[in-house]
Amino acid sequence: MEHVFIRTSPEGTPIAVARGPREWRIAVEPVRWYERVSWWENARRMPRGEGRVDIEVWQVQVRLGGNSRSSLATWQLVRDGAGGGWRLRGEELAAA
Numbered sequence: 001m002e003h004v005f006i007r008t009s010p011e012g013t014p015i016a017v018a019r020g021p022r023e024w025r026i027a028v029e030p031v032r033w034y035e036r037v038s039w040w041e042n043a044r045r046m047p048r049g050e051g052r053v054d055i056e057v058w059q060v061q062v063r064l065g066g067n068s069r070s071s072l073a074t075w076q077l078v079r080d081g082a083g084g085g086w087r088l089r090g091e092e093l094a095a096a
Contacts, residue, residue, distance in 0.1 A: 001090075004017050004086050024063065028072070
């Protein structure tokens with residue numbers, strides 16, 4: 001998953017995604033949900049110090065910069081539990 005930077009509103013909702021040298025602006029109200037981490041598939045015990053069992057995911061529809069004629073791209077943003085940053089999920093979503 002590719003690391004991206006998110007600019008948020010005061011309420012914590014994503015408003016822009018910085019991916020490389022480009023900024024993509026959120027064009028449609030984003031949707032948030034949480035997913036269960038399947039740690040038991042790769043380990044016999046939950047890793048020590050790992051208190052989280054869910055990860056935050058936002059699905060966003062973005063346009064390149066302020067160009068209202070730019071086509072929409074749909075991405076899923078996943079919060080990195082280790083550092084609190086964000087990653088872009090899925091190469092098919094990142095192709096835009």
